[in-house]
Amino acid sequence: MRMLRVGRWITAIGLALLAGVYVRALAFTPIEQSQGLAQKIFYLHVPAAIWAETAMILVGLASIVYLFTKDPRLDRFAASSAEVGTVFCAIVLTTGPIWGKPIWGTWWTWDARLTFTLFLFLLYVGYLLLRSAIPDPAMRARYAAVLGICGMCEVPFIHLSVYMFPTLHPMPIVLQPGRPKLPWSMLSTWLLSLGVFTLLYVGFVVQRYAVSYFREQLEAAGEVGHA
Amino acid sequence: MLLAEGLRHRFGAIRALDDVSFTVQPGQTLAVFGPNGAGKTTLLKVLAGLIQPQHGRAAVDGGRRAIGWIGHQPQLYGQLTVRENLRFWATLYDVQVPGDLLPRLGLEAHVDRPVRALSRGLVQRVAIARALVHDPPVLLLDEPFTGLDRVAAEALSRLLAEHAAAGRASVLVTHNVEEGTGLATDIAFMRAGRFVHLAPRAGRGAEQVSEDYRNAIA
Amino acid sequence: MRSPDLLRHAWAVASKDLLVEFRSRTAILSAAVFVVLVLVVFNFGRDPTAISNVDLAPSILWVTFTFAAILALNRAFQLELENQALDGLLLAPIERSSIYVGKLIANLVFVATIELIGVPLLALFFNVPVLSYLLPLGALIALATIGFVAVGTLFSAMTVRTRFAELLLPVLLLPFMIPPLSWAVLATGRVLAGRPLSEIAGWLNMLAVYDIVFVTLAIFLFPATVNE
Numbered sequence: 001m002r003m004l005r006v007g008r009w010i011t012a013i014g015l016a017l018l019a020g021v022y023v024r025a026l027a028f029t030p031i032e033q034s035q036g037l038a039q040k041i042f043y044l045h046v047p048a049a050i051w052a053e054t055a056m057i058l059v060g061l062a063s064i065v066y067l068f069t070k071d072p073r074l075d076r077f078a079a080s081s082a083e084v085g086t087v088f089c090a091i092v093l094t095t096g097p098i099w100g101k102p103i104w105g106t107w108w109t110w111d112a113r114l115t116f117t118l119f120l121f122l123l124y125v126g127y128l129l130l131r132s133a134i135p136d137p138a139m140r141a142r143y144a145a146v147l148g149i150c151g152m153c154e155v156p157f158i159h160l161s162v163y164m165f166p167t168l169h170p171m172p173i174v175l176q177p178g179r180p181k182l183p184w185s186m187l188s189t190w191l192l193s194l195g196v197f198t199l200l201y202v203g204f205v206v207q208r209y210a211v212s213y214f215r216e217q218l219e220a221a222g223e224v225g226h227a
Numbered sequence: 228m229l230l231a232e233g234l235r236h237r238f239g240a241i242r243a244l245d246d247v248s249f250t251v252q253p254g255q256t257l258a259v260f261g262p263n264g265a266g267k268t269t270l271l272k273v274l275a276g277l278i279q280p281q282h283g284r285a286a287v288d289g290g291r292r293a294i295g296w297i298g299h300q301p302q303l304y305g306q307l308t309v310r311e312n313l314r315f316w317a318t319l320y321d322v323q324v325p326g327d328l329l330p331r332l333g334l335e336a337h338v339d340r341p342v343r344a345l346s347r348g349l350v351q352r353v354a355i356a357r358a359l360v361h362d363p364p365v366l367l368l369d370e371p372f373t374g375l376d377r378v379a380a381e382a383l384s385r386l387l388a389e390h391a392a393a394g395r396a397s398v399l400v401t402h403n404v405e406e407g408t409g410l411a412t413d414i415a416f417m418r419a420g421r422f423v424h425l426a427p428r429a430g431r432g433a434e435q436v437s438e439d440y441r442n443a444i445a
Numbered sequence: 446m447r448s449p450d451l452l453r454h455a456w457a458v459a460s461k462d463l464l465v466e467f468r469s470r471t472a473i474l475s476a477a478v479f480v481v482l483v484l485v486v487f488n489f490g491r492d493p494t495a496i497s498n499v500d501l502a503p504s505i506l507w508v509t510f511t512f513a514a515i516l517a518l519n520r521a522f523q524l525e526l527e528n529q530a531l532d533g534l535l536l537a538p539i540e541r542s543s544i545y546v547g548k549l550i551a552n553l554v555f556v557a558t559i560e561l562i563g564v565p566l567l568a569l570f571f572n573v574p575v576l577s578y579l580l581p582l583g584a585l586i587a588l589a590t591i592g593f594v595a596v597g598t599l600f601s602a603m604t605v606r607t608r609f610a611e612l613l614l615p616v617l618l619l620p621f622m623i624p625p626l627s628w629a630v631l632a633t634g635r636v637l638a639g640r641p642l643s644e645i646a647g648w649l650n651m652l653a654v655y656d657i658v659f660v661t662l663a664i665f666l667f668p669a670t671v672n673e
Contacts (some may be wrong), residue, residue, distance in 0.1 A: 133607040136609055145669065150621065150662065315461045362556065
């Protein structure tokens with residue numbers, strides 16, 4: 001129960017800070033010249049995208065160790081990370097078009113990064129569907145681990161395939177050594193937002209982990225039917 | 228020859244094995260009786276190495292190659308003929324199909340028929356032949372009499388007797404006390420994953436064992 | 446265990462599968478009919494005056510192959526579950542991986558048969574000149590097919606034991622098919638347009654890398670799908 005509370009607190013702090021980030025972004029950070037107000041979504045969009053992809057890598061790494069140790073905690077972590085990754089993907093996929101409409105003049109385009117996130121989202125959905133289709137916990141954990149590892153190895157290939165198409169997407173401007181194009185005020189807001197999203201990821205995962213732990217306890221006691 | 232030590236295993240909420248230990252020596256036949264869902268099939272699968280138990284250890288001298296499995300599912304391919312099926316399984320064990328195997332089970336007349344065209348009883352006889360194709364020193368039998376006609380049941384009993392007489396070991400699980408008792412040297416009753424009784428048969432007949440079974444399980 | 450053993454046992458499993466398939470022929474016939482139907486549907490679902498055949502052919506070819514392959518992939522392990530034969534395979538003193546490699550070989554032969562039917566039909570229906578580019582086209586199809594059939598065979602070992610096998614396999618597999626598929630479509634377009642081979646070398650390389658990565662991965666991961 002303590003864990004659930006800790007997770008709730010982390011999430012609450014994260015959400016409060018997110019509000020803070022946006023106050024800062026809207027009121028105290030300069031408006032980007034060519035994009036105008038729409039650029040403000042960048043502080044939400046990019047950190048979410050970074051964690052959406054990182055979450056998949058973490059699912060894969062946890063899955064590799066799971067197959068060796070069969071430690072149920074790793075399976076629980078992988079499942080939690082995948083669920084949070086799905087939510088972050090959804091954030092990216094909704095904020096992207098909101099930004100794209102005023103800037104590109106279209107809601108959806110088969111742009112490389114957007115397409116990449118869509119594939120990532122589909123990978124997550126498949127992973128969660130597979131989990132929900134298997135009642136036996138041990139089998140569910142093994143199968144999910146196999147898919148999670150494949151998913152992690154798939155990430156670079158999706159990168160390779162989507163970047164071969166011509167792109168309209170702004171190139172990464174944050175991490176370009178030697179060419180700091182981003183003014184410090186924007187960068188600091190963005191870094192703050194990245195920190196907040198890290199906190200949100202941890203908070204959500206901890207909560208989700210605690211919930212699946214309780215669920216397993218109830219399942220073991222035979223009080224909950226199989227999903 | 229065959230050893231089980233403190234086996235525990237659960238599937239989610241279901242406790243399939245709960246601290247099961249026993250040994251089977253050459254020439255012994257252990258019959259495990261229990262109601263459906265008592266964990267009998269899980270026990271056999273653990274012994275065969277198909278399930279890694281969560282706790283405890285199961286070992287068979289000679290490993291997987293030493294095991295012959297006769298279950299209620301025949302593990303045969305319906306589209307293939309009897310001969311093709313046996314030849315395939317023999318390949319996996321790197322052996323030839325023994326020449327006397329088919330006559331012993333009365334299958335010579337059916338070698339070139341596809342398995343799915345055979346009657347239930349005949350299919351089960353082919354399944355027995357399949358399990359014996361590599362002449363295994365240990366036999367694991369999961370409800371082997373289910374669906375057998377009288378001739379086939381007698382043939383199986385004879386085979387198991389020969390098997391035991393040759394100093395080999397068997398473990399047989401079934402819910403039907405009448406069927407298994409005659410072949411057994413040792414008797415166990417299983418309920419909710421536990422052995423509630425494990426003793427040599429010591430000359431008990433089917434009726435006596437049935438009564439003991441009712442008392443132990445009820 | 447030595448690798449000649451692995452390949453020998455894999456071949457035993459594969460040839461058994463193919464023999465079973467040859468006996469019933471329902472799966473391969475349905476898949477062939479499916480290919481014909483998809484090609485016919487495509488003919489009605491396009492505007493021949495707007496897009497030329499050669500431009501559309503690569504997409505038609507790969508969409509057809511993708512769906513036909515997905516239909517075929519569940520079959521390999523369904524066969525083993527029918528009479529619990531899979532338990533027999535797992536009990537036999539063979540490497541778990543040899544079961545996977547056997548299934549992979551059988552699936553590849555199966556999908557290759559479908560493709561052998563599909564390519565001439567595409568050439569016939571859409572008047573695409575494949576004859577002059579048979580070799581590069583064949584290499585391209587082979588490389589792309591190995592990759593997604595390898596992943597699909599691994600996934601089907603899992604999905605057949607779930608309740609929604611027919612639906613779950615495509616849902617899991619399609620995101621994994623998209624990289625090889627997108628490279629294959631682009632490269633097929635170049636081949637059919639008569640471009641020099643050097644233009645598609647990059648795609649062929651990437652397909653080869655994808656094949657190596659996922660075949661290796663699947664061989665290592667397959668035992669985890671059957672070990673309880």
